Amino acid sequence: MPNSLTGICRKLVFTATLLLLLVQGGGYTALEGNDNDYFSGQKPAPRVTRVAASETMRREIVEKSNSALKLLNEFWENVFEMNNLAFRRPTVNWTAQPSAFYSGRNHNIYINFDQFISFIRDVSERTKTDGDLAYIAVLAHEYAHAVQNILRVENSTTRESELQADCLAGAFIAHLERLHLLEEGDHDEATLIFFLARDPTGTSPDHQNAHGTGTERVNSYQIGFNGGVRSCECGLR
Numbered sequence: 001m002p003n004s005l006t007g008i009c010r011k012l013v014f015t016a017t018l019l020l021l022l023v024q025g026g027g028y029t030a031l032e033g034n035d036n037d038y039f040s041g042q043k044p045a046p047r048v049t050r051v052a053a054s055e056t057m058r059r060e061i062v063e064k065s066n067s068a069l070k071l072l073n074e075f076w077e078n079v080f081e082m083n084n085l086a087f088r089r090p091t092v093n094w095t096a097q098p099s100a101f102y103s104g105r106n107h108n109i110y111i112n113f114d115q116f117i118s119f120i121r122d123v124s125e126r127t128k129t130d131g132d133l134a135y136i137a138v139l140a141h142e143y144a145h146a147v148q149n150i151l152r153v154e155n156s157t158t159r160e161s162e163l164q165a166d167c168l169a170g171a172f173i174a175h176l177e178r179l180h181l182l183e184e185g186d187h188d189e190a191t192l193i194f195f196l197a198r199d200p201t202g203t204s205p206d207h208q209n210a211h212g213t214g215t216e217r218v219n220s221y222q223i224g225f226n227g228g229v230r231s232c233e234c235g236l237r
């Protein structure tokens, strides 16, 4: 996504390169249960070390996150209005706690700044792009949990809820495309972060904190991207 909100939409190509990048793997380690909807079922490191990043980079992350949040608010307010439903914006906080998660207890999203930088590095090393859609996709996923909470969606497993959140994030990213806000590589960045945040091999689909395999997460994201919120089966048109 460009810094300004007037970027030029370039042709999105789901490249063979990306498939190669996906096969290279990576990902985050081991999984345990928790109370919050983390972006990944893989347990975050107990402490996130402050990552070296220039002030420019930090400022850019804050600016783009704020722009994305404004767009998320507008997008979801509009969707709820079209569905004749009341909406309540979640609050987003930067936190020292590792990873990114949504808490249904206070309708707050928590984002770890250094984790965002890690996401950028993990993705941009593979895609050779700026990696901004990696963290914007994470923000969109956490925001989707807030949407699920407002709707009181009841999925039978955590995994279903997580895949639905990936789908809803895809619907929002398609909205960015319609607004001509995606740059070349953005779609690949988002796809890759969902793949990297996959469950460790051998995780039961019924595990209390399962999020889905890499293929499942990428598929759900793509379903939402191509079919919009209606395709995510949470009752919204």
Ligand SMILES: [Zn+2]
Binding pocket: 037, 038, 039, 040, 141, 142, 145, 162, 165
């Ligand atoms: Zn989640």
